[in-house]
Amino acid sequence: MKTISKYILVTFVSLFATIALAQNGKIQSVKDDYRDFAYVKTSEVLLEVANKGYKSADLFQKLANSFYFQNKMEDAAKWYGELMNMEEVVDPEYYFRYALALKGIKDYEGSDKWMKKFNELKPDDLRGKAFLSKVDYKSSIEELSREDIEIVNLDINTELSDFGTTEYENSIVFSSARGGGRKYRWNEEPYLDLYAVEKDEEGNFGEAKAVEGEVNTKYHESSAVFSPNGKYMFFTRNNYHRLKYKEDESGINRLQLYRATLSDDGTWDNIHKIHFNSIDYSVAHPALNLTGTKLYFASDMPGTFGQSDIFVVDVNDDGTLGEPENLGTSINTEGQESFPFINTNGDLYYSSTGFPGLGGLDVFKSEGLDKKVKEGSNRNFPIQNVGKPVNSAKDDFGYYENLVTKRVYFSSNREGGKGSDDIYTFEIPELKLLVEGTVEDLNSRELIPGATVILYDENGNEIMRDTVGDEAYFNFEVDPKKEYLIRAEKDKYTSDEKRFITPNKNQELKMVLLIEQDEQQIEPCDDLAKVLDIPIIYFDFDKSIIRYDAEIEIQKVLAVLTKYPTMHIDIRSHTDCRGAATYNEKLSDKRAQSTRQYLIDNGIDADRLTAKGYGEARLVNDCGCEPSNDSNCSEEEHQLNRRSEFIITSINGKTCEEKE
Known part of the structure; x- marks a missing residue:
């Protein structure tokens, strides 16, 4: 997992509750390193123990977690698998981590299997609910993916961690471990500082330089955002202010938000802590809306649903902040939500491990969220995965876009990069x-x-x-x-x-x-049933009473006769073969006369209508009833022969010379 994301995660949760008793001396020898999040050293020792054949749930938990938080998902999946093979009762959270590790190596089938197990054990967990609500999430992500986008790894990236981009004037500002100096025990890389690099007219970047002023210290700084008037900068730093480094009771130094002011000489000074910072929880990754009236950030403060949530707070005219509010469960889960960004349209982009994605942190979008927040609407904010190529099987985060220049920056630790985390960019192509x-x-x-x-x-x-x-x-x-x-x-x-x-x-x-x-030419001898697509008029077996559905169709014939007062028609009624031929002829004639009478009763002159029954003499299929014809026809096939036809005998003085 990326550098700053790891910092936030471990400070947001007291990792995996209490570490179980070690199985041997070597496990105990790295216990302090594990608790202090120095995972590189931990994994090396634990791996040595496991490779000697030692097996225990505690060992596999620590080993898998060590690889998991280094984002070495192939190794993490291996050791989580060993843990599951122990068939011991474990925290359901390990099922979730195993599912993410499998997804990180693109074993989506296996990942889905363990997500279902996770949901079975924690049916109320939002992450499991999100998965079950969209089991076909992979196809949905494919639909949202863009094949016309070509991402570029920025030349300014180093072999160390570089991430979290924002624009300021003609520069981009980002976080980097390139500064040298003392190393962070977690990943053996130097602590992060904020850097700025200017972009020339041709789009090329110059030399990255540390942000001037009092912002950078010997501890971590990252995730800067600037007020619309350019006077304020909000950024993330360890709990270190005025040379005082503070830890909570468990020895964890949390992340906090700070505000810097632009001095006359162009440096960033006058550093102030945000009033809702705390020694007991982290506050990080600020993002401002277009007008600078709302600030969004990530935190695990009281009221958080998971490891970290996205919050919003009002920004006052003097740069001070109001009281934060959680964006709710349509945005946040029991997983990790971080790195919010609000574009000029008010759309929220952020990264999450709690919703179905391609692996690790995926970038999600909630359109028009800022407007809904301003209007005080309910906390039902629909989200969608932004798809590939922004998202991958690894961690993708720190999304930033300029809708004027159509330029996007995001960070990822995907394969093929220069360092542990790299900054990528692309120009939003015009959709055609x-x-x-x-x-x-x-x-x-x-x-x-x-x-x-x-x-x-x-x-x-x-x-x-x-x-x-x-x-x-x-x-x-x-x-x-x-x-x-x-x-x-x-x-x-x-x-x-x-x-x-x-x-x-x-x-x-x-x-x-x-x-x-809708209007066709009709001629004498035409059959209205065919010309005007009037379905066959059916009668029930052995009946001459007009059915309700037949009456509806006869109304169409009535409308045609009313529209063309010179039209004369011959109504021809037919039966199926069942019953005596003489009886069928009489029955069909009754049906023809019944149809004729219906039209007369509804206003058609009797001299315009003739009617005759043909019995079974004119079948429309092979459903005859002769002894030699054992067709075994169905009722539906017989019914095709119980019909009426409407033949135009004359219209506008023209007569039909058809031979009956």
């Missing part, structure tokens, strides 16, 4: 989303030239329209992550429309709009 397709006939699927295609926004406001040519092709450029409605229409056709939400990646959206003729 195209919705395109054709307009076709619903029934024949032939192209429909001359149709009009209209694009609407989610509120139904027209954005643009186009009339398609001979190829019936349309295309519109659309914005990412927005809802649209697209409609095709043409005179004498019914319209077709589709609602869709655009993705957050470059791709073409293809669709076919199917419209149907």
